[in-house]
Amino acid sequence: MVKAVATFGVIAWILLGAAPAASAHMGEENVPAFTDIQEGIAILAGQPDLMDNAMDKVHDALDSNDQNGVDVALVRQAYAALRRGDGANALLLLEQSVGACPGAPVLNPQPPPRSPEPLTSPCPHPQHLQGLSRSAVGGGQETVFLVLAGVMIVVGLMLARRIR
Amino acid sequence: MTTVEAPPEAPRTRRQRLFAALDERLGLSGLQYPVPEHANKLAYSLGGLTLITFILMVVTGVYLTQFYNPTVGGAHSSVRSIITSVSFGKFVRGFHYWGAMAMIVLIGLHLLRVFVSGSFKRPREFNWVLGVVLAGITATLFFTGTVLKWDQESLEALEHNIELGKILGKFGFWFSPSFGGVSILTRLYVVHIAVLPLLFVLVVAAHMLLVKRHGMAPSPFRKEPEPEPTRPFTKHLAELGALSLVLVGVLTILAVLAPPPHGPAPVAGIEVTKPPWPMLWVYPVEDWVGVGGILWATVAIFLVLFLVPLVDRGPERDPRKRLPMMIAAGVVVLTIIAFIIYAAVQPVASHIGMG
Numbered sequence: 001m002v003k004a005v006a007t008f009g010v011i012a013w014i015l016l017g018a019a020p021a022a023s024a025h026m027g028e029e030n031v032p033a034f035t036d037i038q039e040g041i042a043i044l045a046g047q048p049d050l051m052d053n054a055m056d057k058v059h060d061a062l063d064s065n066d067q068n069g070v071d072v073a074l075v076r077q078a079y080a081a082l083r084r085g086d087g088a089n090a091l092l093l094l095e096q097s098v099g100a101c102p103g104a105p106v107l108n109p110q111p112p113p114r115s116p117e118p119l120t121s122p123c124p125h126p127q128h129l130q131g132l133s134r135s136a137v138g139g140g141q142e143t144v145f146l147v148l149a150g151v152m153i154v155v156g157l158m159l160a161r162r163i164r
Numbered sequence: 165m166t167t168v169e170a171p172p173e174a175p176r177t178r179r180q181r182l183f184a185a186l187d188e189r190l191g192l193s194g195l196q197y198p199v200p201e202h203a204n205k206l207a208y209s210l211g212g213l214t215l216i217t218f219i220l221m222v223v224t225g226v227y228l229t230q231f232y233n234p235t236v237g238g239a240h241s242s243v244r245s246i247i248t249s250v251s252f253g254k255f256v257r258g259f260h261y262w263g264a265m266a267m268i269v270l271i272g273l274h275l276l277r278v279f280v281s282g283s284f285k286r287p288r289e290f291n292w293v294l295g296v297v298l299a300g301i302t303a304t305l306f307f308t309g310t311v312l313k314w315d316q317e318s319l320e321a322l323e324h325n326i327e328l329g330k331i332l333g334k335f336g337f338w339f340s341p342s343f344g345g346v347s348i349l350t351r352l353y354v355v356h357i358a359v360l361p362l363l364f365v366l367v368v369a370a371h372m373l374l375v376k377r378h379g380m381a382p383s384p385f386r387k388e389p390e391p392e393p394t395r396p397f398t399k400h401l402a403e404l405g406a407l408s409l410v411l412v413g414v415l416t417i418l419a420v421l422a423p424p425p426h427g428p429a430p431v432a433g434i435e436v437t438k439p440p441w442p443m444l445w446v447y448p449v450e451d452w453v454g455v456g457g458i459l460w461a462t463v464a465i466f467l468v469l470f471l472v473p474l475v476d477r478g479p480e481r482d483p484r485k486r487l488p489m490m491i492a493a494g495v496v497v498l499t500i501i502a503f504i505i506y507a508a509v510q511p512v513a514s515h516i517g518m519g
Contacts, residue, residue: 031433039434046316046428050436050512057434131315132247132426137255142420145255149416156409163403164204 028060033070036061037098040078044091046131055082058094071097195401197376198394202383204403207281210274211295212404213411214302215368217267220412221305222361224260227252232312234353239314240429247426258419264306266415268442271302279472279493282481283381289473291374294367296469301364306442308356314349315427317437322348327455327516384481435514438507445500447507450515468496 040057043050058079061070078093136142187193202208231250233242246253275295278284284292311318311325326348329339341348386392427437438447449457476489483490 035433039431042428042431043434043436046431047436053434053436053512131428132244134422134425137258137420137423141252141255145416145420149413149420152409152413152416156406156411156413159406159409160403163399163406 029063029065031060031064032066032068033061033064033072033075034066034068034098036064037070037075037094041091041094041098044087044094048087048091051082051085051087054087054090055079058082058090069098071099196396196398199380199397199400200382200392200394202386202392203380203400204395206407207277208380209400209404209407210270210277212400213407214267214270214274214298216404216408216411217263217270218361218364218368220263220415221260221267224256224263225357227256228260229357232353234312234350236314236347236349239312239349243313243315243426247423254423255419258423259415260309261424262415262418262422264309265442266411267302268306271299275299275469276493276497278381280483280490281381281384282476282483282486284473285381285477285479285481288374288378288381291371291378292473293470294371294374296466297367298364298371299469300466301360301367303442305356305360305364306440308352308360310440310443311349311352312356313426314430316430316434317427317439319430319432320435320437321439321443322352323432323516324455324458328459331456331459382481384483435516436512438512441504441508444507445503448503448510451510451513455515465496 036057040054040061043054043057047053058075061067061075062072062079074093074097078090078097081087081090081093137145183192228246231242231246231253233239243257246257248254278292278295284295307321307325311322326339326341329336332339337343338351339348344351383392438444446458446461449461453460476486478486480486
């Protein structure tokens with residue numbers, strides 16, 4: 001039996017040990033700054049608590065070899081705002097830096113404009129960039145379903161006991 | 165000398181006549197075969213409850229498919245529409261979500277019960293293998309369902325899937341976004357609503373046929389010399405029906421009071437979410453060895469499960485007399501639970517591109 005368990009262990013160890021080793025991120029400087037900024041905007045608009053992730057994206061944008069269509073001075077201000085923990089201002093600055101509101105999910109970023117258009121007011125945040133929380137169903141159906149559920153549980157338990 | 169068989173007693177009441185008519189045509193009395201008494205315990209009903217949950221998933225899934233748009237451009241907004249505009253949409257989606265969680269838990273507990281009670285031993289080894297295949301199909305159903313809701317978590321799950329396809333090389337061609345004429349999201353949708361359910365039904369049919377062929381495994385704890393009393397299988401079905409009522413009640417409460425959240429529309433190129441808890445155990449493995457760790461850890465778990473009947477092949481079923489196997493299983497289960505807890509408290513990390 002001990003031999004059997006050892007066989008288990010060895011197989012699992014070999015399989016896990018055969019996994020490839022981790023390697024560092026590479027080639028981030030080749031990602032266009034425009035893409036990094038759009039991703040940073042999406043993070044701040046959708047999940048503002050993940051400020052570190054947004055800061056990484058902004059940092060990548062500043063390091064990018066391709067800063068076409070991005071106002072780098074505004075990106076620097078946004079980075080400073082993020083370092084101060086001011087996500088709202090950083091979001092506004094990032095939107096202004098690319099002259100665009102996030103508008104639609106960034107699945108296939110279009111070629112960036114040659115120079116960003118200035119934004120005069122904050123972008124409205126579209127619904128799809130916000131998460132929906134775990135809120136109860138609510139309304140009249142909530143009561144009906146809860147009563148039905150209670151009846152099913154009680155009847156089910158009674159029947160199970162009776163049948164046994 | 166010939167014996168004359170007494171004619172069967174004629175049914176008297178209307179109910180008996182109806183049953184007799186149906187039985188003559190459908191062979192319903194064939195279901196009244198004897199099963200041991202211990203089969204009516206909850207622990208021995210977990211497989212049946214998994215199947216009931218699967219049926220509930222099909223019913224709620226059919227409702228959801230009436231409103232879901234399986235395209236990259238339309239999936240997120242169609243799920244939002246189901247939650248906010250479709251009649252009973254939020255409830256049905258919640259029921260489907262909690263049912264999926266229940267199915268994962270039930271099939272996991274069923275596997276554990278079969279392992280602990282030694283029910284996989286000769287001559288039931290092949291049925292254990294079918295059970296592990298069913299667990300694999302259930303896990304894949306869960307994964308594809310996670311992608312279909314098409315929020316940030318979904319896209320990140322899909323991106324990991326695509327990375328795994330690259331690791332598989334030529335064998336991972338199906339997971340390439342460039343394969344086929346429609347998006348991988350649409351193809352995963354077809355897999356989720358058609359291919360996997362069909363496979364599940366076929367394998368579960370074979371699984372049940374083998375249960376019927378070999379009978380329920382004897383209880384490992386029974387020491388009395390006389391044979392265990394039996395009850396008709398229909399009693400077992402009736403108890404399963406009663407437990408199903410409880411299950412539906414619990415799932416209804418969860419669906420009403422705690423419907424699943426729905427994240428923001430997906431953004432490519434970022435990793436800002438963690439997988440749902442049934443897949444969370446591979447998250448630390450990813451931290452340590454990269455995305456490939458998902459593949460290797462999953463293959464390792466399933467390989468170990470497949471090998472169980474070969475490794476623990478003695479006739480002894482009593483778990484107290486198979487302590488090393490119990491300890492090994494306990495270590496595996498506790499490790500998985502510890503990984504889930506560890507991953508839950510860890511900050512979000514990027515894995516794609518690690519290797």
